[in-house]
Amino acid sequence: MRIINFGSLNIDYVYRVDQFVKPGETKHSKSYMVNSGGKGLNQSIAAARAGNEVLHAGLIGRDGGFLVEKLKMAGVDVSLMTQSEEVSGHAIIQVADSGQNSILLYGGTNQMLTEGYIERTLAEFKSGELVLLQNETNLVGEIIGKAADKGLMVALNAAPYSMALNAYPLEKLSWLIVNEVEAAGIVGDEGTDGLLEKLAKAYPETGILLTLGVNGARVYQHGKHFSINSCQVEAVDTTAAGDTFTGYFLYGVLNGLSMADTLRLATTASALCVQRPGAADSIPVMAEVSQVLENEVFGQLEVKQW
Numbered sequence: 001m002r003i004i005n006f007g008s009l010n011i012d013y014v015y016r017v018d019q020f021v022k023p024g025e026t027k028h029s030k031s032y033m034v035n036s037g038g039k040g041l042n043q044s045i046a047a048a049r050a051g052n053e054v055l056h057a058g059l060i061g062r063d064g065g066f067l068v069e070k071l072k073m074a075g076v077d078v079s080l081m082t083q084s085e086e087v088s089g090h091a092i093i094q095v096a097d098s099g100q101n102s103i104l105l106y107g108g109t110n111q112m113l114t115e116g117y118i119e120r121t122l123a124e125f126k127s128g129e130l131v132l133l134q135n136e137t138n139l140v141g142e143i144i145g146k147a148a149d150k151g152l153m154v155a156l157n158a159a160p161y162s163m164a165l166n167a168y169p170l171e172k173l174s175w176l177i178v179n180e181v182e183a184a185g186i187v188g189d190e191g192t193d194g195l196l197e198k199l200a201k202a203y204p205e206t207g208i209l210l211t212l213g214v215n216g217a218r219v220y221q222h223g224k225h226f227s228i229n230s231c232q233v234e235a236v237d238t239t240a241a242g243d244t245f246t247g248y249f250l251y252g253v254l255n256g257l258s259m260a261d262t263l264r265l266a267t268t269a270s271a272l273c274v275q276r277p278g279a280a281d282s283i284p285v286m287a288e289v290s291q292v293l294e295n296e297v298f299g300q301l302e303v304k305q306w
């Protein structure tokens with residue numbers, strides 16, 4: 001089954017630091033890299049490396065040719081992408097010695113999608129195929145509405161959270177993918193307790209994936225709940241870990257794997273990702289993920305269901 005990702009693409013400017021720069025502070029970085037990134041691009045690559053047939057839709061600027069090449073090299077179909085004379089989206093990323101990141105975005109061409117382009121692109125797809133979205137482009141709410149009305153499944157990774165999300169027709173989603181910050185924003189809650197239950201109550205027909213970093217992940221679907229622990233690994237750079245989880249998770253749910261196997265696959269893939277620097281370049285291929293899982297390199301991954 002095909003995935004069509006109306007996905008953001010960013011040029012990632014990555015600075016390695018001991019700790020994040022504080023307000024009012026100026027500091028030297030230890031290293032600097034320019035990488036291919038963007039939650040959309042990373043998720044297309046993760047989904048393709050997992051084994052999905054992926055088409056990426058989106059707009060790059062005059063400086064974004066290498067992002068398209070990166071997608072192509074990962075086996076993603078880019079024939080529906082367009083280019084403009086504006087500048088591409090970019091991200092300023094600090095990666096601390098702890099492996100955590102802090103990301104500042106500039107939307108660029110990611111924020112310049114037009115309704116005409118969306119309609120022309122959606123016309124290429126039929127009922128049952130899946131549209132993937134992140135909250136780094138414009139017109140996200142419109143794409144959800146139009147795609148769902150056409151009978152397409154829609155998965156939204158609601159990252160990063162913005163208040164605009166609360167006005168989107170989230171009840172039309174087949175899958176809502178969030179971390180704790182995004183989940184709390186959507187349910188309008190300050191705390192982190194019971195977030196999945198609150199989302200499930202608000203959107204009972206939608207499958208919900210809540211990723212919890214070192215605390216693993218949880219899923220709600222059709223009245224059932226699942227949880228998985230995380231792999232105990234040393235993180236070098238957590239950038240794109242969530243994107244990797246999303247791409248592999250979609251492989252499992254679109255290819256009839258059990259939820260337990262789907263979660264084991266996605267958890268292992270993102271554990272491999274955090275052990276490498278970079279965004280798109282740190283996403284593993286399926287052969288590697290399967291081998292690590294088979295050999296229980298990261299120990300046993302326990303999936304609970306209730």
Ligand code: RIB
Nearest residue numbers: 010037038039091240279
């Ligand atoms: O999820 C990681 C991504 O977030 C980075 O590649 C950066 O571009 C931002 O979009």
